[in-house]
Amino acid sequence: MNLLPLAVLMTSFTAAMVIFLLPEARHRLRSLINIAAACLKLVLVIFLIQAVLQQDYPEFSWEILPGLSLVLRADALAMLFAGLSSLLWLFTTLYAIGYLENAPNRSRFFGFFSLCVASTMGIALAGNLLTFLIFYELLTLSTYPLVVHRGTPESLRAGRTYLIYTLAGGVLLLLGVALLYAEVGELNFGDTAALAEAFHAHPGRMSGIFFLLLVGLGVKAAIFPLHAWLPTAMVAPAPVSALLHAVAVVKAGAFGIIRLVYDVYGIELSAQQGLLLPLTLIAAFTILYGSWRALQQIDIKKRLAFSTVSQVSYILLGISLFGPLGTLGGLVHLLHQGLMKVTLFFCAGNYAETLGIHKIHELNGVGQRMPLTSAAFTLGALGMIGLPPIAGFISKWYLGLGALQAGMPWVLGVLIASSLLNAAYFLPVLKRIWFSDPPAAWPQQASESKRLWRDSSPWLLLPTLVTATLSLAAGLFAAASWSPLSWAELIVIREYLP
Amino acid sequence: MSSLALLPWLLILPLAAACLTGLLPLRATQISSLLVILSQALASLLLLLWMPSDEPLFYSLGSWGAPLGIVLRLDGLAAAFLMMTSLIASLCGLYALSYLRPSQQPGFWPLFWFLWAALNGIWLAGDLFNLYVGLELLSLAAVGLVALGGEASRVKAALRYLFAALLGSLGYLLGVSLLYGAHGTLDLELLAEVFHWGPLSALALALILAGLALKTAFFPLHTWLPPAHAGALTPVSALLSALVIKASFYIALRLWVELEMPERSLEVAQLLGLLGAGALFWGGWMALQQVKLKQVVAYSTVAQLGYLLLIFPLLSSSSSEASHLASQGGWLMLLSHALAKAGMFLAAGNLILCAGRSELSALAGLSRYRPMNIFAFGLAAVSLMGLPPSGGFSAKWLMLQSALISGQWWWILVILLGSLLSAAYLFRVFSHTYLETQDSVQFGQPSLMLELCALTLAALSILLGFFAPWPLAWFALPGPFTEALG
Amino acid sequence: MNTYLIFALGGAGLCGIGLFGFILHDDLLRRLIAFNLLGSGTFLILVGLAQSGRGGVDAVPQALVLTGIVVAVAATALTLMLIRRWTQLSQQSHLTEEDE
Structure with a gap:
């Protein structure tokens, strides 16, 4: 029994409880608690990563039902997601503090924000499907108040859509997990032997359970046709969008599917039994569909939302390709997409806060007015397209290699088509930003005093710049031993190719 | 001190408190209620901790054995529900202390204590007739609590609830009479031993179940519940929804299992499930x-x-x-x-x-x-x-x-x-x-x-x-x- | 057929009448009386059935019926009190239809 995984969870959970109890007016103290908790969590996660590097897997378990435990276990894959979330949580918190300056209801907002990250940590560290399910549902509950935060009828409608999708998905997941437990008798990640036995006894039933779980997880991963909640949820404040798209919700779905394929059913069994092909097909379709829909959006955040629909399916595509290179591409994209997408949403938030820009046609010439934000946006957008040496290129490169290795050259066609579509919906935006003439007046101006380098408020600008730099660095230094790519390689080597 | 000696106090103290709080001035009522709440919580906690792990406990009140005396039995289920009652009733009592107006409190406390005594009696009862007495006391106290405040809407809800509860009790009592006629015993342990299946037993059990279903407000016999539970004062609503309806369900499920009904009536079980849906x-x-x-x-x-x-x-x-x-x-x-x-x-x-x-x-x-x-x-x-x-x-x-x-x-x-x-x-x-x-x-x-x-x-x-x-x-x-x- | 069974059957008949009245009447006082009939019927059955087929007098049902009567009296008193309160407040002798 090791309390370190629990401590990682409890830092944000305790922060949430303290923040709930703080009076609304204690803004400084609240910000301090937020930042301190985020930093503390990052340090604890680094400890955990150290442990995992030394082949030690700290585990915490607590029996919650006869024979079933809440298990928090740090393995390499868990740390991939936990590392991403805790890093991005820090930046998103800093950003949110700036973004919500002078806004009402901050106590409630930051409380649920921390709770949301606590659930994400739970999802990352879950050592069995039951634990995963618990935190998966907790994530739904803690994000709902964030989605409806503005309290307008429109955001309440979005909240309702969000709930209908995620709760229905949660019920399917619960059903799947209960069926699996009844068939196999255990739910631990990594013990695929018992499941393989059950699979050979009842192949039809076990395949059915696989797809039930896939659909339950696919709702949060926004696979077509379960994606409709994601663009609707764009009414939420920008930090929440970042949370939904890059740090927590969508990633939780994708991460769940990774666990399902690799640690519950096992990649070899899934590949042999043909469970992966439907996933490959649906992921490929979602990639193209998301990009196509993104092309039609005129709202910046909506375009980014559909881009997420498409980009998250890259992860699924990678893990559905049988072979180490495809896996590598999928896993590393989990990180890269998070870094790039969080940058893009921060930029969208900066534009909206500083100049009141929400639509793409309003971006004309904004590069001259807000050069740093625009540079960050450009980096993120080019990365999404897959331009070397930005992070997105690395992902696409390994995905392509993985497709060839798995003997599915048509996937390469999908990747190329999607990159062209990405270019088609990002390049015109970049052209507007840098090469069009600025309008006589911006939709709405923030006060001049608080801005850093004539751009945005420092709370908004600095996190944006840092994440943009990180997404560049993840590509430039991909060969370094601390890069996301190396960590993904470690996972692939250690867990899937024994 | 053995846990056995604690058992009767779980009944005596609330009953005494019920009588006392009806007589004392408000301040003394509140203080004595707080003290009894504390003692009840402590007693049920001790019972749970000292619960023997090998066999249930039996206690004959005043050393009078069955069939005329009152025998209390304490098994794991009863201990757990005693604890649950103490926990919830204590918190509802504390809530009522600051929620109710001083004019409402003299009416509240005696009824509250009768309710608590009845609940403890039901968890501990070892024979069908004590269960009946417990049920009646529970219903009457609960109806009184619903009517507390005396507004027309509350009185109306209380009357509706009262008629449903009385009908339910009579159904239960009729069933118990038939069971006694067929088997000659009311003691649950003895009854389970000599129980034989026949038309009379079937009718008796059907009456008992129907009566209990009415008191629990199982669909479609639920119509009295929403006005009573929603209309009552808040601490009363909490007590009713959390505890009172659970008591009649507890009796129903106990009888169902201890008389080995699950094997005997598959169709009825499916029908009950359908009602649940x-x-x-x-x-x-x-x-x-x-x-x-x-x-x-x-x-x-x-x-x-x-x-x-x-x-x-x-x-x-x-x-x-x-x-x-x-x-x-x-x-x-x-x-x-x-x-x-x-x-x-x-x-x-x-x-x-x-x-x-x-x-x-x-x-x-x-x-x-x-x-x-x-x-x-x-x-x-x-x-x-x-x-x-x-x-x-x-x-x-x-x-x-x-x-x-x-x-x-x-x-x-x-x-x-x-x-x-x-x-x-x-x-x-x-x-x-x-x-x-x-x-x-x-x-x-x-x-x-x-x-x-x-x-x-x-x-x-x-x-x-x-x-x-x-x-x-x-x-x-x-x-x-x-x-x-x- | 013995005396006790006649008691029991008479009790069953009373129960029937009581139940009939309970369901049929809106008037609160009539319902209360019907309930009391139902109760008396039940006690008769209890005494009658319990004694039939057994020699001698069984003390248990008598004790039960005594307790039952006490309970029934208490319930009747409470009902009367509530009915009185209701008629005072609403000037009606039956429960009005749901208006909430």
């Missing part, structure tokens, strides 16, 4: 239509009782593992619903105090002001929806496993759809609290005590999800119920 859907649907907060919570009780009805078909399984899981899940469901519903009613009462009106629309903007009550309401809601981590989820998980093992997949669908429906009507409440209004409304301020009582109960229903093995171990202690289950 009806309760879940009808109660949920009606909760979705309500415009007043406490009505939503009351209809949610009607719906949640459906889960308890589902235990009957799940118990009738050929696999003993499935029926074991069903009983475990069922008792856990009862426990978590009791905690969550008490917490939810108290939180709802606080929200109404804040808003000043009982309509859902009055809640607009409340979540920014005094989020603690919304938080308590939310915790209780999580448990009621059966979302993890909560007692409700653990109970539902056990019931799902039981349904899977016994191959009754149709109840799985019912359970899952029921949770979605409960999510729908509970999130409807939340969306009202999030609505931001332009006009600044003045909100009231409930005292900290009121908020803490609600929050404690709601938090306990969540914590139950993490500590479920404890109550499950108590439920599994040897006793007539566990033995009959096999």
Whole structure:
């Protein structure tokens, strides 16, 4: 029994409880608690990563039902997601503090924000499907108040859509997990032997359970046709969008599917039994569909939302390709997409806060007015397209290699088509930003005093710049031993190719 | 001191308190009530800790044995429910201390103590007739509590409740008379030994079950419940929904299992399950239509009782593992619903105090002001929806496993759809609290005590999800119920 | 057929009448009387059935019936009090239809 995984969870959970109890007016103290908790969590996660590097897997378990435990276990894959979330949580918190300056209801907002990250940590560290399910549902509950935060009828409608999708998905997941437990008798990640036995006894039933779980997880991963909640949820404040798209919700779905394929059913069994092909097909379709829909959006955040629909399916595509290179591409994209997408949403938030820009046609010439934000946006957008040496290129490169290795050259066609579509919906935006003439007046101006380098408020600008730099660095230094790519390689080597 | 010596005090003290509080002045009433609350909580905690792990305890009041004397029996189930009662009734009592106006308190305390005595009597009763006395005392005290305050709407709800309860009691008593005529004993242990199946026994059990169903407000006999539970004063609503209806259910399930009905009447069990499905859907649907907060919570009780009805078909399984899981899940469901519903009613009462009106629309903007009550309401809601981590989820998980093992997949669908429906009507409440209004409304301020009582109960229903093995171990202690289950 | 069975059958008949009245009547006082009939019928059955087929006098049902009568009296008193309160408040002798 090791309390370190629990401590990682409890830092944000305790922060949430303290923040709930703080009076609304204690803004400084609240910000301090937020930042301190985020930093503390990052340090604890680094400890955990150290442990995992030394082949030690700290585990915490607590029996919650006869024979079933809440298990928090740090393995390499868990740390991939936990590392991403805790890093991005820090930046998103800093950003949110700036973004919500002078806004009402901050106590409630930051409380649920921390709770949301606590659930994400739970999802990352879950050592069995039951634990995963618990935190998966907790994530739904803690994000709902964030989605409806503005309290307008429109955001309440979005909240309702969000709930209908995620709760229905949660019920399917619960059903799947209960069926699996009844068939196999255990739910631990990594013990695929018992499941393989059950699979050979009842192949039809076990395949059915696989797809039930896939659909339950696919709702949060926004696979077509379960994606409709994601663009609707764009009414939420920008930090929440970042949370939904890059740090927590969508990633939780994708991460769940990774666990399902690799640690519950096992990649070899899934590949042999043909469970992966439907996933490959649906992921490929979602990639193209998301990009196509993104092309039609005129709202910046909506375009980014559909881009997420498409980009998250890259992860699924990678893990559905049988072979180490495809896996590598999928896993590393989990990180890269998070870094790039969080940058893009921060930029969208900066534009909206500083100049009141929400639509793409309003971006004309904004590069001259807000050069740093625009540079960050450009980096993120080019990365999404897959331009070397930005992070997105690395992902696409390994995905392509993985497709060839798995003997599915048509996937390469999908990747190329999607990159062209990405270019088609990002390049015109970049052209507007840098090469069009600025309008006589911006939709709405923030006060001049608080801005850093004539751009945005420092709370908004600095996190944006840092994440943009990180997404560049993840590509430039991909060969370094601390890069996301190396960590993904470690996972692939250690867990899937024994 | 052995735990046996504690048993009679669980009945004597509340009864004495009931008589005393009727006579003493208000201040003395409050102080003595607090003292007795403390002693009850302590006694039930000690009983639970000292519970022998090998056999149930029997105690003859005044050393008079059966058949004329009163025999108390204490097994794991009874101990667990004594504890539950102490916990919930204590918190509701504390809540009532600061919630009720001084003019309402002299009426409240004697009835409160009669209610508590009746509940303890029912958990501990070892024969059918003591159960009858307990049930009657419980109903009369509960009806009195509903009428407290004396407004026309409350008196009307109380009258409705009273007639339903009286009819239920008579049905039960008639059944008991028939059983006695057929078997010549009222002692549950003896009855289980000599019980033989026949038309008379069948009629008797049908009458008993129908009477208990009326008192528990099982669908479609639920119509008296929403006005009574929603209309009563808040601490009373919590007591009624959390504890009172559970007592008659407890008797029904005990009799059902100890007389080995699961093997005997598969069709009736399926019918009861069907009624449970009806309760879940009808109660949920009606909760979705309500415009007043406490009505939503009351209809949610009607719906949640459906889960308890589902235990009957799940118990009738050929696999003993499935029926074991069903009983475990069922008792856990009862426990978590009791905690969550008490917490939810108290939180709802606080929200109404804040808003000043009982309509859902009055809640607009409340979540920014005094989020603690919304938080308590939310915790209780999580448990009621059966979302993890909560007692409700653990109970539902056990019931799902039981349904899977016994191959009754149709109840799985019912359970899952029921949770979605409960999510729908509970999130409807939340969306009202999030609505931001332009006009600044003045909100009231409930005292900290009121908020803490609600929050404690709601938090306990969540914590139950993490500590479920404890109550499950108590439920599994040897006793007539566990033995009959096999 | 012995005396006791006649008691029991008479009790069953009373129960029937009581139940009939309970369901049929709206008037609160009539319902209360019907309830009391139902109760008396039940006690008769209890005494009658319990004694039939057994020699001698069984003390248990007598004790039970005594307790039952006490309970019934208490319930009747409470009902009367509530009915009185209701008629004072609403000027009506029956429960009005649901208006909420």
